[in-house]
Amino acid sequence: MDKKSLTERDICSKYITPAILEAGWDLHTQIREEVSFTKGRIIVRGKLHTRGEQKRADYILYHKKNIPIAVIEAKDNKHSIGDGMQQALNYAETLGVPFVFSSNGDAFLFHDRTGNAAKTETEIGLNQFPSPAELWQRYCVWKGIATAEAVQTIEMPYYDDGTGRAPRYYQANAINNTVEAIARGQQRVLLVMATGTGKTYTAFQIIWRLWKSGTKKRILFLADRNILVDQTKNNDFKPFGAAMTKISKRQIDKSYEIYLSLYQAVTGNEDEKNIYKQFSPDFFDLIVIDECHRGSAAEDSAWREVLEYFSNAAHVGLTATPKETKDVSSITYFGDPVYSYTLKQGIEDGFLAPYKVVRIDIDRDLQGWRPRKGQLDKYGQEIEDRVFNQSDMDRTLVLEKRTELVAQKITDFLKASDPFAKTIVFCDDIDHAERMRQALVNLNPERVKENRKYVMRITGDEQEGKAELDNFINPEERYPVIATTSKLMTTGVDAQTCKLVVLDQHIKSMTEFKQIIGRGTRINEDYDKYWFTIMDFKKATELFADKDFDGEPVVIYEPKEDEPPVPPDDIDVTPDPQSTDSDKDNAIDDDEIPGSDISGGGRRIKYVLGDVTVHVIAERVQYYGSDGKLMTESLKDYTRNTVRKDYTSLDQFLKRWTSAERKAAIIKELEQHGVLFEPLAEEVGKELDAFDLICHVAFDQPPLTRKERANNVKKRNYFAKYSEQARKVLETLLEKYADTGIENIEDIKILTLDPFKNMGSATELVSAFGGKQAYMEALAELEQNLYA
Incomplete structure (x- = not known):
């Protein structure tokens, strides 16, 4: 058979696969063919979406099922040997793979990305493909893996639950890079992974492999919210079973191997202070710190002590938002990330939901409002004589009609799209979240009558609302639908079906902004959640234009020895002298203190007005573009x-x-x-x-409309040359085209559907043309006439 006439798949099965097998690779454990490793970017227009192309490698070769070490791109024999190389290099960069091959069935072009080869690219014969042992040895040199113990650590397989679930490619990169770094003896490791990409599952697989290999025997996992510790214990970490415990009591049981804890539980209040000192400094040999950018000003010194006390352990920091400001730096403590997977990459790959932004400008925010001389507010306070603008709204000046207007826009949006779309409304403080709850309740009486939990305030100060958090994030629970909040839901809330994120909050911190946007980025195909909308009333989305929004973090400041190694969370990058956010409102505790209670040691004055009219003066919709930037175009x-x-x-x-x-x-x-x-x-x-x-x-x-095109074909009367039955088939195809378009009539299966099946079997109808080939030729002629 002429090699040039073979398809790409034929070239694979007849030449490439045999060459790999001949070199000693195992078909079942080391070779995977036609591997789709991304999902395809979700593209949203109007109310509809589609998926872009997936990245699909012809072959990925593995060491011990765990570690991808080579990519092969195949082409048919009409192409040259190296035609697939650039595509293969693109895949290899994404997958973190060092060895790259391209082939057309004649030979291989071999590209070595390690920098250790005499020549970067060489052509090798089909019988010269390198063996698994050769590539693994070169891989170990590239990664600096020099000892038998290190090899044993990184060869330890993933936990397999029997369902076929395996880490996605970027999770595998994160897991492998971390395990390899620790196997080489690295003591500080930073992983940066966008919200919604499965940090906890990734952490579980890292811990599992290090624990099972015996490299790390006692492990502490620190999180900053009770709900996160419980979610972790009951979900991703469940396979640890009886070896795992949650630290919550004053007396520590030292018989476990995996410990989960809140930062606060091991630092505690005065009575519980130094509970962690019941462990010896060498008790833990691995500490994994979730959300490692966080820690409030009042508490960072306390949990810094924990890390310093267990300083001989390896410390792995996980975050979506590494903190790099003039005051604090994650990288200075942990070192450069061993792997980063950004929001932009997640959206591009189709693992994270893209967003569209609805920006709504309100007249009083932009034009300002000034009181009359001596004007009193609703509670009889004389209002300071100055111009109040957007930075004052809901902090020092409450316009009740503004709250009602925001609630109306949210209600209108939900009514027009999906009244039961899970929605989080971020407010400036607890007082604001409560007023917003009331306004939404009043605008949705029918929904609230069906279930009083249609709208709930979920804030740290109120048990009733906080108790509904699990129901809000559970896709199977319809209620609550709308959650008003201020700080409690900014992190760690796995709201897979959240379709609307409302920003009526002053957000100047890039870290906080990224965390809030992360509430909507999860995809849940079972519940038709592919993308989400951000409705912005306070210009928070201007931060999308900031070069740091999805950029690489840069160390600006290195703390001195007596300063916190793990940076605290910031409230505002540029603090407002009248800021309502107390330190406790940003605390890593489960508690949330109403922002209006305390400011600078005294009560903050808030003026409340019920009779100032407000109007929307501008509204525009922006889409997430393919370049990762927001765009406004028709x-x-x-x-x-x-x-x-x-x-x-x-x-x-x-x-x-x-x-x-x-x-x-x-x-x-x-x-x-x-x-x-x-x-x-x-x-x-x-x-x-x-x-x-x-x-x-x-x-x-x-x-031309479809009907006009169909009528033009009828006028030409070229069907006359066909038999009566063939003519009827073509006329019916033409009618189908006029109704539904070209795609449907191109599929031969259409002959098995109405009205064709009433005209005879598909075989009979095709026979009327003289066979399948003649039918396809008649269809091609019909298309030529349609588009003549």
Whole structure:
């Protein structure tokens, strides 16, 4: 058989796979073929979404099932040996793989990314593919793994629950890089992973492998909220079983191996102070610190002591938001991250939900408001004579009608989309969260009548609301639907089905902003949660434009020896002299203190007015673009720009369309690049098919409706040359096209559906044309006439 006529799959099965097997690789444990390792970016337009292309490697080769060490990209024999190399290098960079191969079935092009080879790229014969032992030895040199103990540690397999669940590629990168760093003797390790990417599951697999290999025998996992410790113990860490305990009592039981604790439980109040000293300094050999950017000003010295007391243990810090400010630095303590996986990468890969932003500007926020001379507020306080603006709203000045307006916009949005979409409303303090709850209750009487928990205030000071947190984050529980909060829900709340995040809070801290946005980034396909909306009333989303939003952290400041190694959480980067956020409102405790209670040692004055009118003066919708930036453009503009990236001219598009065996393939390709035909058809004209939508929107051509195209074909009367039954099939196909478009009639299975099945079996209908080949030729001729 002519090698040039073989498909890519044929080249794989006849040449590439045999060459790998001949070199000693095991088909069942070391070779995986056609591996899709990303999900494909979710592209949102209007109320619809589609997924972009997945990254899919032809082959990934593994050491001991755990560690990917080589990628192979195959091409058919019409391509050169190295044609797949650039694509393979892209995959290898993503997967952290050092050895990269490209082949067309004649030979291999081998690229060594370790920097240790005499030549970076060499061509090798099919019979020269390196053995597993050779690549593993080179891998160990690259990673600096020099001892038998280190090899034993990193070869320890993942925990397998029998369901087939395996770490995603970026979790595997994080786990392997951390285990390898500790196997080499590194004592401080930082992992940066965006909210919603499975940090706790990643931490579990790291601990499991280090524990099972005997490298680390006693392990402490520190988290900053009770709910996080309990979630961890009952979910991801459950396989540790009887070896695990939660530190909560004053008397410590030292018979366990895995300990979970709140920071506060091992630092405690005065009575419990130094509870951790019941352990000897060498008791733990690994401490994993979740949310390692956090720690409040009042408490950081206490849990810094914990890390210093167990200073001989390895410390692994996990965070979505490493703290790098002029005062504090995660990197200075832990070192550069051994792995980073950002929000932008997560959205690009399709593992995190993209967002669209609705920014709403209110007149009193932007134009300001000034009281009349001697004007009193609702409670008889004389109002300070000055201009109050956005930075004052809900902190020093409460306009009740503004709260009602925000609540109205939230209600309108939910009514227009999904009244039961889980919603978090971030307010400035507990007083504000309570007023917002009342306003939403009053605007949704029917929903509240169905269930009083439709709207709940979930803040640290109030047990009734706090008790509903588990129900809010449980996808199977309908209520509460709307949660008003201030600080309690900024971190660690795994709200998989949250579809609306409302920002009516002054947010100047990039760390806090990232954490809040993270509440919406989880995807839950079972509950139709693929993307979310951010509704912003206080210009918080301007932080998206900040270069630090998804950038690499940079060390700006190195603490001196007597300063905290693990940085505290910040409240504001630029504190407002009249800030309402007390230190305790940002504390790592479960408690949340109303921001209006204390400020600078005394009561903060808040003026409340019920009769000042407010109006929306601007509202715009922005989408998350493919470059990770917010963009404001119409669906038509977006389509034109996207199509013209693929087709620079109308001629180029027409040639591709005419030559394509299946038009559906072109339509799918455009959809994967972000063109959504359904909302576009609603905006431009529902009766147009994909071809006319593209020609009209992208290249300014006058469109024809599907019915007009079908009628033009009928006028040509070219069906006359066919038998009566074949003619009937073609006429019915034409009617189907006029109703539903080109994609449906291209699939031969349509002959098994109504009304075709009433005309005869699919085999009989195809026979009327003289066989399948003749039927496909008749269909191609029909398409030529449609688009003539």
